[in-house]
Amino acid sequence: MPNLKYKRILLKISGEALIGDSNFGIDPAVMNEIAEEVKEVVDLGIEVAIVIGGGNFWRGVSASAEGMDRTTADFIGMLATVMNALGLQDAMEKKDMMTRVQSSISMKEIAEPFIRRRAIRHLEKKRIVIFSGGTGNPYFSTDTAAALRALEIDAEILFKATKVDGVYDKDPKKHHDASKFEELSYIEVLEKDLKILDSTAISLCMENSLPIVVFDITKHGNIKKAVMGNKIGTIVNKRGD
Ligand code: GTP
Numbered sequence: 001m002p003n004l005k006y007k008r009i010l011l012k013i014s015g016e017a018l019i020g021d022s023n024f025g026i027d028p029a030v031m032n033e034i035a036e037e038v039k040e041v042v043d044l045g046i047e048v049a050i051v052i053g054g055g056n057f058w059r060g061v062s063a064s065a066e067g068m069d070r071t072t073a074d075f076i077g078m079l080a081t082v083m084n085a086l087g088l089q090d091a092m093e094k095k096d097m098m099t100r101v102q103s104s105i106s107m108k109e110i111a112e113p114f115i116r117r118r119a120i121r122h123l124e125k126k127r128i129v130i131f132s133g134g135t136g137n138p139y140f141s142t143d144t145a146a147a148l149r150a151l152e153i154d155a156e157i158l159f160k161a162t163k164v165d166g167v168y169d170k171d172p173k174k175h176h177d178a179s180k181f182e183e184l185s186y187i188e189v190l191e192k193d194l195k196i197l198d199s200t201a202i203s204l205c206m207e208n209s210l211p212i213v214v215f216d217i218t219k220h221g222n223i224k225k226a227v228m229g230n231k232i233g234t235i236v237n238k239r240g241d
Contacts, residue, residue: 005229008047008123010155011038012146014162015055015084017217025056026084031091037223038128039097046227047123049153050130051146052088054080060138074138078105081142085132086110098127104136104145116152123153143201151208158210159226160197161217166234167196184236196236205236212236 013034020027042048057080063073082103089099100122103111111132112118119129134145143160150158164172165180167189172178186206190199196214197205205212215226215233226232 004044004046004227006046006156006227008049008153008155009041009227010049010051010146010150010153010158011223012051012143012158012160013053013084013088013217014142014160015053015057015080017161017163018084018087019056026087028091031087032094033220034217034223035088035091035095035097037217037221038092039095040224041227042097042126042128044224044227045126047126048128049119049123049149049155050088050128051142051149052081052084052130052132053142054078054084054134056080057083071138074134074140075105077142078132078134078136081134082107082111082132085130088130092128098125099130100127101130101132104131104133107133119149120153129153141198141201143197144204147197147201147204147210150210151204155210158205158212159223160212160214161223162196162214163216163218164214165216165219165232167194167214167236181234182231184234185238186236189236196234202236206238209238 018026018030020030054077058077060073060077064070085101089101092099101111102114104114122129131149134142167181168178170178186202189202213233213235215222
């Protein structure tokens with residue numbers, strides 16, 4: 001067994017990361033790739049919990065900006081995360097990975113309810129727990145759900161998997177001179193309004209000293225590198241606070 005830096009991690013996968021080459025929804029090839037990479041990590045003996053977003057199907061904030069009731073828009077978004085969780089579970093089970101999907105919104109026909117102690121028991125048995133349904137409340141993002149669940153299950157770190165290889169001072173897709181931060185403090189993220197995670201999620205991590213690593217999930221091997229503690233993406237921690 002290699003020297004493992006972490007015993008239990010929470011991996012936040014954004015809905016957008018699942019779109020791949022499709023215009024919308026789930027690209028099965030991306031789902032398979034993610035499942036494969038998570039398998040490599042689980043095979044090392046690391047306990048993995050996942051919070052999955054829903055932005056590939058629905059963005060609650062955009063819908064509410066166009067006039068929909070915010071609560072309704074957010075509930076639709078929460079349902080989208082359940083679709084993604086079931087898709088990911090399917091891809092993982094095809095690779096003989098043991099998974100359990102829990103939902104913050106009661107939907108007992110298709111997912112277990114979120115029960116913290118039960119989730120921890122699954123992790124101890126080396127099952128991958130996929131948390132869906134966000135926090136179960138409107139006005140909270142799936143990033144906040146990720147921070148909350150990470151704390152509840154005593155994860156040592158939150159890995160935020162995105163399509164960008166870290167946090168930049170400006171949008172690297174629009175600005176060629178954008179520079180990447182290797183390390184940031186929670187306060188810097190809030191003060192610079194970097195929007196890598198929303199402020200509720202960052203505050204929760206800050207108050208509980210939960211480190212966050214933001215990295216690019218679309219590059220093969222990155223999940224394993226990240227959990228092995230290799231320098232990758234941007235780390236947000238207590239530095240300078
Ligand atoms: P252990 O008790 O540790 O063996 O865990 P387990 O998850 O295997 O136990 P259980 O017998 O409760 O679950 C068997 C299967 O049923 C698993 O795939 C669970 O995800 C699923 N399951 C359990 N509770 C629910 C539920 O409320 N709704 C749905 N849809 N599935 C459930």
